Amino acid sequence: MLDAFKMSSIKTQYYYLRLRVCAFKNGEQSGNRNFHEYLLIKNEQDVKKNYLNFDILPNPTAATSALCAIDDFSVGIGTGPLYSLINPASFPEDGEYSIQTRLFLNAYDGWGKEVDAEKWPEVIDEFKFQFDSKDIAALKKNFETGNDMVQKNTFRLSKLPDYFSKSTTLPDAALSNTNIGAVLKRDLPSANMKLIKFTVGDYTGPLWRVEKNDLGLILRRHVTPIINIVYQFQDDCYVGDANLWQEYIGGGKYGGLVVGERTCNSCGKKIDCAKVK
Numbered sequence: 001m002l003d004a005f006k007m008s009s010i011k012t013q014y015y016y017l018r019l020r021v022c023a024f025k026n027g028e029q030s031g032n033r034n035f036h037e038y039l040l041i042k043n044e045q046d047v048k049k050n051y052l053n054f055d056i057l058p059n060p061t062a063a064t065s066a067l068c069a070i071d072d073f074s075v076g077i078g079t080g081p082l083y084s085l086i087n088p089a090s091f092p093e094d095g096e097y098s099i100q101t102r103l104f105l106n107a108y109d110g111w112g113k114e115v116d117a118e119k120w121p122e123v124i125d126e127f128k129f130q131f132d133s134k135d136i137a138a139l140k141k142n143f144e145t146g147n148d149m150v151q152k153n154t155f156r157l158s159k160l161p162d163y164f165s166k167s168t169t170l171p172d173a174a175l176s177n178t179n180i181g182a183v184l185k186r187d188l189p190s191a192n193m194k195l196i197k198f199t200v201g202d203y204t205g206p207l208w209r210v211e212k213n214d215l216g217l218i219l220r221r222h223v224t225p226i227i228n229i230v231y232q233f234q235d236d237c238y239v240g241d242a243n244l245w246q247e248y249i250g251g252g253k254y255g256g257l258v259v260g261e262r263t264c265n266s267c268g269k270k271i272d273c274a275k276v277k
Contacts, residue, residue, distance in 0.1 A: 002047045005105040005121045012072045015041040017103050019067065021056065021081040023090045023129070024098040031090030034081035036067040039103070040154065056101065057082040057129075060145035066154040079150040082129070083143035091131045100126045157239060157271040160197075163228055167199035172207060174257065175223060175244075183244065187259035188231060196237065196276055197230040211245075218248040222260070230276050231268070237276055238268030 001007065007015055022033040039054060041047055055065035063079045070076075078084070082099060091097065104122035107115050167177065177200070184195045203225035211219045223244040230239055240263025246254035 001049060001052060006107055007047055007105065009108050014073060015044065015047050016071060017041065017105055019081060020102045021085065022100055023085055024100060030097065031085060031087065034084045036069050036076065036078045038068045038071050040066040040073055055080055058146055060142040060149060063146035063149050066150050077151045077154055079146045080143060083139060083146065086136060086139045094132050097129050097131055098126050099129045100124065152270060155269050157269050159275055160271065161239065163201065164197065164199050168202055168225060170200060170207060179257065180227060183257050183259060184229065184242065191265045192233060193265050194232040195229060196232055199228045201226040201228055220245045220247045221254055232273065233265040237271050237273040239271055240268030
């Protein structure tokens with residue numbers, strides 16, 4: 001696939017192909033195509049093969065194919081593109097439909113300019129699908145379950161990143177590991193996040209960075225190194241990060257240390273809680 005689809009042109013972190021699925025009735029397209037069309041190919045070994053297994057209408061508990069509306073897969077992961085077409089526009093009546101699937105990728109010339117769409121590498125096929133309106137509720141439920149399964153597992157870590165095996169000691173008593181831990185334990189619960197583990201990341205340059213507004217007035221000062229965190233949100237554990245800062249209170253003084261920014265509670269990389277040591 002790597003050569004056939006000219007995937008070396010991909011500039012994002014992961015390989016992908018674009019997947020479009022749409023329904024046809026009596027030779028005419030019925031409704032719109034799927035919205036999430038970037039199909040993640042996470043395993044680099046897969047791009048060296050001459051075939052690709054992916055989900056169209058999967059058993060929701062076995063769904064593995066991840067689709068996204070953007071090519072960096074940073075938001076809105078979903079699965080089962082045919083599930084997303086279950087609506088009155090695509091299936092206005094019961095009966096047999098043809099489902100067309102198209103795998104393709106944008107192509108570029110030697111100057112990096114995108115060529116005409118008809119020159120893009122693609123594979124198109126179709127299959128028959130018997131739609132019965134009595135199945136709508138079950139199909140929609142399967143869509144929700146499958147999406148949840150893929151969102152939880154696509155980027156699940158198999159182990160803690162190596163940077164959790166060491167922690168930087170900062171040359172400021174206010175930024176001791178004891179104090180940092182206390183701040184994290186105090187502030188993270190406001191987002192229903194329970195701190196499990198943290199390490200202070202490496203950094204270069206000054207320990208503190210002063211932030212000013214457009215008028216040159218001091219707003220706050222940031223702790224330069226990122227704080228890597230493992231936290232629990234609901235029943236799952238995640239790896240994320242937090243930034244600490246102190247608000248400026250005037251007279252050359254700053255307030256107490258707080259968590260200024262952090263990974264959103266469900267946006268970190270998932271990891272089995274049992275693997276956190």
